[in-house]
Amino acid sequence: LAVEAAMRAYARQMGEDEDLWGITGLIHDFDYEQHPTAEEHPLAGCSILEENGWPEEIITAIKGHATYLNVPRESLMARTLFAVDELTGLVTACALVRPSKSLADLKAKSVKGKWNDKAFARGVNREDIELGMQEMGVDRTEHINTVIEALKSVAAELELDGRLANSG
Known part of the structure; x- marks a missing residue:
């Protein structure tokens, strides 16, 4: 759901399907x-x-998000999928460690602050995010902001709307 939301946001921004x-x-x-x-x-x-x-375009994009397959990410959709996949995980982790447990008050600065902490969200491959941003031609702050805003549209479904702040 998170990657879908990020992909939809970028498609709107870029005039794609x-x-x-x-x-x-x-x-x-x-x-x-x-x-x-x-x-x-x-x-x-x-x-x-x-x-x-x-459609082959979907299949090729999906193959391209797995770097170990060495499938070139030639389409903008493939490059975007690769760029948002890991970042949605990092943004989600950043929201979950906030007292609010919400995306509503999450800023790019907070995500950037956790970027170099390899112990935080250890499963998130930051190198893949960097390569994806480079392939898309977007800078880190812009990319993080786009993904945060996209995830806000599905915050309730992701349970990142603050409801977890007061639970156990």
Whole structure:
């Protein structure tokens, strides 16, 4: 849901097909729970998509988000998917450690402050985010702000609307 929201935001910003970009963001990791290894993900999911006649543009973008496949990210959609995928995880982690547990008061400065702390959100590959921003031609603050604003549109669904602030 988070990657979908970020993809939709960028599609709107760039005058691209919001539904195409959104569905790509939504399904890009659909095979991960059953196929979490580099040998299988995202190839297992892409095979399913191919068998069911999904557009090649979506399949290529999904393959491109896995750097170990060495699939070139030639389309703007593929570069954007790669750039937002890991960043949505970092933004989510930053929101969850705030007292408010909300995206509403999260600023790019806070995310940038956690950027170099490798112990924080350890699973987030910052190098992939950097490469993605470079491929898109966006700077860090702009990219973080776009993703934060995009995630605010689905904050309730992500439970990043503050409801967790007072729970246990």
